[in-house]
Amino acid sequence: MSVEVVMPKLGMAMKEGTVSIWNKQVGDRVGKGEPIASVSSEKIEIDVESPAEGTLLEIAVPEGEGVPPGAVICYIGHPGEKIAPVSDSVQTEEPTADESPVKETPVKSKQVKTGGDRVKISPVARKMAEAGGINISEIQGTGPGGRITKEDVQEAMKQSRVQKAEEKQMDTSVLESSEQAQEMKVSGIRKVIAGRMHDSLQQTAQLTMNMKVDVTELISLQKQTAETVQNRYENKLTVTDFIARAVVLSLQQHPHMNSAYINETIHLFKHVHLGMAVAIDKGLVVPVIRHSEKCSLIELSSSIKTLAQKARGGQLSSEEMQGSTFTISNLGSYGIEHFTPILNPPESGILGVGAVYDTPVxxxxxIEKRSILPLSLTFDHRVLDGAPAAAFLQTVKQFLEEPVTMLL
Structure with a gap:
């Protein structure tokens, strides 16, 4: 009997997983433990390994398609072997302890046309539709009782020809005006990021304000403590570490920035779960340092480096990328000074960090040479106004310009 390979559950909150790419095709030999596909959820992407040695008999879920955890994505067995029927147990999942059952609201039923014999259509019209490649479920019948007539199919075929002609003309004009471009299907983490960023801009009232911070004293303190930190903790404090510490301390003083807007309700969080955006080959992930307010500067620095290393190695768990209350995104290493970060919903704030530069002040x-750090704060105007957001940014500035206060 063939072996079912199912969509893994990547975290307690996962509702759907997407097959990003198939590494094997139907008929290929696979070894036990060999990666046969990459699958992704909203937060993470992993390789699915073959549970048995054999041949890939059938692919049940094509690339780019999403299915719930436990759904069969392919079958592995011997060539010509009968494929096992899908078990009923994988069709539905019991809610976990962290998930409350959703009570369905009764709705008034509405008759919907489906394919096959349920669609009212004359035999002649059905043959015409099949010959013309027309989906009869998309045709609105004008005959008695909604029956699809020959004329309805003819009109549908006409509209299909017009649409194809317009698409061909559009494609031709594009190719004539520019070189032919390589097409890349958007899937996996890239598809998730695209959807989340679009939704963020559509569903929140985002405003960004910029501020310059004099970090000359901070860089001096960093250099002075470098040898001691290295010898005692085998670590290196970076400017990012100090920024993260300043943000955590500032969030405790400005709780409205450490909040989320959910269902027309502002949720103020007692704890700071700090998200640190990390760029990886396939996109962007945001590992979370939970209870950051309980971390010292050294502990915060160690957590940032550990999670960043796991992110670049594809070793982050789904739980390590959930529950952030505020996010920091640093593009300073790319030489970027100012940029507009986009909120990570449902958070109310995200801090963009630019590159430090020297300038006469x-x-x-x-006139002295000073080191200047550009900061960009994007916040949700539904949660707080410009003045309290500016006050938060001002507090971050004070901590960074008086770095010794972060050590006390």
């Missing part, structure tokens, strides 16, 4: 009557 007046100090009284003299």
């Amino acid at each position: 007046f100090k009284g009557e003299t």
Whole structure:
């Protein structure tokens, strides 16, 4: 009997997984433990390994299609072997302890046309539709009782020809005006990111404000403590570490920034679960440092580096990328000074960090070379207004310009 390979459950909150790419095709030999496909959820992408040695008999879920956890995605067995029927147990899942059953609201039933014999259609019209490649379930019948007539099919075929002609003309005009481009199907993490960023801009009232911070003293403190930190903790404090610490301390003073807007209700969080955006080959992930307010500067630094390393190695669990209350996105290593970060819903704020640069600054009557750090704060205007958001950013600035206060 063939072996079923199912969609794994990548975290307690996962509702659907998507097959990003198939590494094997039907008829290919596979070894036990060999990666046969990559699947992704909203937060993570992993390889699915073959549970047995054999031949890939059938692919049940094509690339780019999403199915719930436990659904069969392919079958492995011996060539010509009978495929096992899908078990009823994988069709539905019992809610976990963290998931409350959703009570369905009764709705008034509405008759919907489906394919096959349920659609009212004359034999002549059916043959015409089959010959013309027309989906009869998409045709609105004008005959008695909604019956699809020959004329309805003829009109559908006419509309199909017009649409194909317009698409061909559009494709031709594009190719004539530019070189032919390589097409890449959007799937996996890239598809998730695209959807989330679009929804973020559509469903929130985002506003961004910028501020410059003098981090000359911070960089000096970083250099002074570098040897001690390395010898005692085998670690290296970075500017990002100090920024993360300043943000955590500031969020405790400005709780409205450490919040979420959910169902027309503002949720103020007692704990700071700090998200640190990390760029990977397939997109962007945001590992979360939970209860960051309980971490010292050294502990926060260690957590940031550990999670970033796991993110780049594809080793993050789904739980390590959930529950953030505020996010930091740093593009300073790319030489970017100012940018507009997009909120990570349902969070109310995200801080964009640019590259530190040196510039002459007046100090009284003299000019000094100072190191300047650009910050960009995007916040949800539904949760708080410009003044309290500016006050939060001002507090971050104060901590960074007086770095010793973060060590006390």
